[in-house]
Amino acid sequence: xxxxxxxxxxxxxxxxxxxxxxxxxxxxxxxxxxxxxxxxxxxxxxxxxxxxxxxxxxxxxxxxxxxxxxxxxxxxxxxxxxxxxxxxxxxxxxxxxxxxxxxxxxxxxxxxxxxxxxxxxxxxxxxxxxxxxxxxxxxxxxxxxxxxxxxxxxxxxxxxxxxxxxxxxxxxxxxxxxxxxxxxxxxxxxxxxxxxxxxxxxxxxxxx
Amino acid sequence: xxxxxxxxxxxxxxxxxxxxxxxxxxxxxxxxxxxxxxxxxxxxxxxxxxxxxxxxxxxxxxxxxxxxxxxxxxxxxxxxxxxxxxxxxxxxxxxxxxxxxxxxxxxxxxxxxxxxxxxxxxxxxxxxxxxxxxxxxxxxxxxxxxxxxxxxxxxxxxxxxxxxxxxxxxxxxxxxxxxxxxxxxxxxxxxxxxxxxx
Numbered sequence: 174x175x176x177x178x179x180x181x182x183x184x185x186x187x188x189x190x191x192x193x194x195x196x197x198x199x200x201x202x203x204x205x206x207x208x209x210x211x212x213x214x215x216x217x218x219x220x221x222x223x224x225x226x227x228x229x230x231x232x233x234x235x236x237x238x239x240x241x242x243x244x245x246x247x248x249x250x251x252x253x254x255x256x257x258x259x260x261x262x263x264x265x266x267x268x269x270x271x272x273x274x275x276x277x278x279x280x281x282x283x284x285x286x287x288x289x290x291x292x293x294x295x296x297x298x299x300x301x302x303x304x305x306x307x308x309x310x311x312x313x314x315x316x317x318x319x320x321x322x323x324x325x326x327x328x329x330x331x332x333x334x335x336x337x338x339x340x341x342x343x344x345x346x347x348x349x350x351x352x353x354x355x356x357x358x359x360x361x362x363x364x365x366x367x368x369x370x371x372x373x374x375x376x377x378x379x380x381x
Numbered sequence: 382x383x384x385x386x387x388x389x390x391x392x393x394x395x396x397x398x399x400x401x402x403x404x405x406x407x408x409x410x411x412x413x414x415x416x417x418x419x420x421x422x423x424x425x426x427x428x429x430x431x432x433x434x435x436x437x438x439x440x441x442x443x444x445x446x447x448x449x450x451x452x453x454x455x456x457x458x459x460x461x462x463x464x465x466x467x468x469x470x471x472x473x474x475x476x477x478x479x480x481x482x483x484x485x486x487x488x489x490x491x492x493x494x495x496x497x498x499x500x501x502x503x504x505x506x507x508x509x510x511x512x513x514x515x516x517x518x519x520x521x522x523x524x525x526x527x528x529x530x531x532x533x534x535x536x537x538x539x540x541x542x543x544x545x546x547x548x549x550x551x552x553x554x555x556x557x558x559x560x561x562x563x564x565x566x567x568x569x570x571x572x573x574x575x576x577x578x579x
Contacts, residue, residue, distance in 0.1 A: 177396040177412060185397060187390035190517045191576045194388040194397075206576060207513045246545065262541075270540050273533070308393055308414040322484060322527050326465070326534035329481055331541060333460035333468040334451050341453065341545075350474035357480060360524065368393040372414070 186211050218367040219297060225362035226289050232354045233282060239348035242328050246341040254348060255279070255324055277323040278352070285321075285359045288314045292366060299374035311368045318360050325353045386577075389418055422574045424567070430500040432567045436493045439563065442556035444486065448535050449554055453546040461553060462486055462531075484527035489560065492522050492568045499575065508579045519572055526568070528561035 180186060184197045190209035195201065197211075204211055215221075240252030253261065255278050262271035288310050295302060328349050335343040389400045394414040401409060401419070409419040424432075443462065450459030462485055470478035495515045502509035509515060535554055542548045 177398055180390045180395040180397050183397055185385060185388065185390060187392055187395070189392065190520050191513075192389075192392075192573045193576065194385045194390050196385050207517055209517060258541075265544065267540060270537060274537065277533075305414055308416065312393065312416060319484075319524065319527050320530055320533075322530045323534050323537065325469075325477060325481060326485065326527070326531045327537050327541065329465035329469050330448065330460060330535055330538040333464040334449065334458060334538070334542065335546075336468075337453060337456050337458055340456055345469055345471075345474060345477075347474055349469070350477045353477040353480050364524070368414075369395050372394045 181213065186213060214369060214373075215365060215367040218365055218370060219293060221365035222289060222293055222362050225358045225365060226286065226293070229282075229355045229358035229362060230286060232351045232358065233286075236348055236351035236355050239351060240346040241324065241348035241352060242332060243344045243346050244335075244341075245343075252346055255352065258324075274324065274327075277320050281317050281321040282355055282359060285314050285318060285363065289359070289362055289366065292371065296370040296373075301374050304371050304375070307371045308368055311363075311366065311371070314363055318363055319356070321356045321359075322353070325349055325356070391416055391418055420571060422571045424571070426500055426503045426575075426578070429567055429572075430497065430504065432563060433493055433496040433500060436560060436563050436567065437497060439556045439560040440490060440493055443553050443560050446552035446556065448557060449539060449548055449550050451542060451546050451548050459551060462557075483525055485531045488522045488526040489528055489564060492519060492526060492564065495519050495522075496568060496572070503575055503579060506579065512579070516572070516576065519568065523568065523570075526564060528557065528564060532557050532561050 180194075186195045186197050187193075188195055188204035188207060188209055188211060191204060191207040193204055193206045195204055195211055202211060203209065237255060240254050241258070243252045244250055259271050259275045259278070262268070262274065292307060292311060295307060328345050332343045332345045335341055387400055389398050389409075390396070391398070391411040391414060393416040394411060396411055396413045398409070398411075398418060403409060403419060403421040405421055405423065407421050408417050410416070411418050445461070447459035447461050448465075450457055452458075466478050466482045466486065469475075469481055495518055499509050499512065499515050499519075502512075532554075535550075535557065539548050539550060
């Protein structure tokens with residue numbers, strides 16, 4: 174297979190906002206068409222991705238331990254955590270819903286943590302291992318990332334509906350804030366990472 | 382120097398290719414990393430504008446009518462998207478209400494408004510005032526529009542509550558379903574095509 178030429182070698186740079194291919198002769202710092210800043214690589218990609226990822230990891234602990242909502246129905250009541258909600262559906266026989274919530278709330282964040290950490294470590298070491306597969310992994314987490322917002326929106330809808338005074342109320346609890354922050358920070362983390370770093374070990378860099 | 386407009390660069394690995402014209406259902410894949418380089422743009426400006434106006438009407442329905450309502454022992458209650466955002470804003474967790482508002486109300490509304498604005502001028506083969514700004518805003522709003530997640534969330538909420546009380550899906554839910562599909566279709570990456578057309 175003959176490899177395509179690389180933008181760095183041709184002194185070209187892709188504008189991430191409008192997709193224009195910019196000629197870097199004369200070192201323009203903005204795209205001539207849309208005015209967005211031009212970078213060979215996203216600035217401080219590794220450091221920013223790590224920072225957002227670690228912040229998300231820290232929030233992930235209270236997100237799972239603190240109740241996400243409080244239900245009081247006809248006198249009885251209690252708080253429920255995310256995993257508690259999954260178990261409730263599972264025990265109640267709705268295994269399919271339990272599976273959806275499990276994938277969105279627990280599966281997706283854990284996969285994102287693992288994949289981003291893997292991509293970061295291999296990119297930092299300049300590894301040439303499984304580059305194509307790592308590129309696919311990055312696109313995969315970019316695609317699935319925002320589905321973990323599911324639980325936040327479920328709690329919001331359910332709480333907005335069940336407001337019936339003495340008959341029953343459901344209220345959001347701080348766990349949902351932490352969980353939402355996990356989602357936002359993992360999304361920012363994935364956005365900060367530059368997938369081109371995966372390939373940089375095998376190519377002569379265009380510049381620093 | 383050759384014209385750089387005939388080139389296309391893979392955003393995932395920096396490989397450079399020459400642009401090709403694609404026919405329906407075709408897409409160009411990067412030989413190096415497997416990412417999609419180019420897709421066929423199937424929508425004309427008129428079609429996209431018409432669908433954007435449709436989306437604007439659906440937006441009104443989705444936001445005005447309740448997503449669903451419940452009833453228990455004769456007492457009933459309903460909730461719109463805004464009610465859901467508002468309930469999150471109470472107490473110490475206000476920040477998450479902002480995130481929810483952005484993802485299910487603000488981002489979709491801005492996307493539709495910007496699309497209509499840009500496309501109205503594109504009909505006359507002109508770039509609208511603030512064209513670059515609008516296009517860049519569309520680009521940064523895209524990942525934060527989570528209507529399809531909200532749709533799945535509403536379905537999960539229906540099932541979650543169905544065991545406890547009577548749940549009736551509302552007009553808002555139908556509008557939400559149509560809108561989420563429509564926005565994926567009209568506000569996707571291929572809006573960038575306007576840069577080349579105008």
